[in-house]
Amino acid sequence: SQTDDERALSDSSTEASAVPSHPLWPDIERITLEQLTFAQQGVGEGWEIFEQDGEMKLYKREKEVNGLVQDTLKAVHVVKGVTGFEMANCFFQPEYRFGWETTLEEMKIIEKVSDDAILFHQIHKRVWPASQRDAVFWSHIRQIPDSENPDGEPIWVVCNKSLAKDHPAAPDKKGKYTRAFLTAVIVCQTIITKHPNDEDELSRAEVTCKISYCSHVDPGGWVPAAATRAVYKREYPKFLRKFTSYVIDECQDKPVRT
Ligand code: 16H
Incomplete structure (x- = not known):
């Protein structure tokens, strides 16, 4: 059964939707497309594989700024029996998040920017050896035609990006949490x-x-x-395994949705 949010989302791809006049919109638009391009690039020079399990491959590109880790991760995977829409939708829609996000303690919707963009505040569990983290980020889902095969299956992308500044609805509780800054993008495409x-x-x-x-x-x-790297080496593969098996289970007895 479709939720109202999912219905609004699938309807929006067939209607000419108005461009939201939200102040965050230009950033959402630009960063999502930049991240899509980045995710579509291959893993050539500078990338090092650190985990492989069947079709799942994880690569890292190390970088340090003043002794702090600023590594980038890239993972590729091929999952049988689910579609690009189903994967992206489960990553985006808040009602599924606690089903797969094992590092989460609290999730709050600060604002619905549009049917396909939401502003979140998340408090993460103390799985990390240091203090507990929180984050304020927007999340945006969109469908993009495959430029290499315009008649083929579209590409679904979800981009999550931390706000650079504090948000009045989720002030930085320094001392209680350390604010983390993330950029994450998932790009999904169905192969029939x-x-x-x-x-x-x-x-x-x-x-x-x-x-x-x-x-x-x-x-x-x-x-x-070394602590940051040890944590992500453990947490990224865990996230990918958990997320993909969650989507498979969630969709199993439901009609295929593209
Ligand atoms: O993408 C993932 N989760 C999203 C849904 O919860 C949110 C995420 C996000 C969070 C905050 C801000 C923007 C975006 O996209 C899955 C994330 C998987 C996390 C892997 C753990 C990474 C650990 C990094 C090391 C930090 C070390 C800190 C102290 C030792």
């Missing part, structure tokens, strides 16, 4: 492995989803470089 007849509904056996996830974390505060 067998083309069905017109009358046939697409079955789960005929769809596969190609995923690319990139993330850049600035943990905020001072954390030794």
